[in-house]
Amino acid sequence: MDQFKEFTATELYCNNCKQAMPVRETLLLVLSDGDMYGYRCSRCGQYLGTRKNSKGKTFR
Numbered sequence: 001m002d003q004f005k006e007f008t009a010t011e012l013y014c015n016n017c018k019q020a021m022p023v024r025e026t027l028l029l030v031l032s033d034g035d036m037y038g039y040r041c042s043r044c045g046q047y048l049g050t051r052k053n054s055k056g057k058t059f060r
């Protein structure tokens with residue numbers, strides 16, 4: 001079970017919706033040292049957070 005350690009947020013609190021909402025992960029930027037992902041509320045589309053996926057580290 002430990003091999004499933006993906007650091008992915010599936011729900012984040014949305015200020016618009018006033019509750020934790022499922023998020024969609026979208027690729028924002030491709031950088032030299034990693035990719036930047038953004039999380040958007042699946043209902044209203046508000047950006048709720050970002051994540052940087054460093055190259056050289058794998059999450060699975």
Ligand SMILES: [Zn+2]
Pocket residue numbers: 014015016017021041042043044045046
């Ligand atoms: Zn929302």
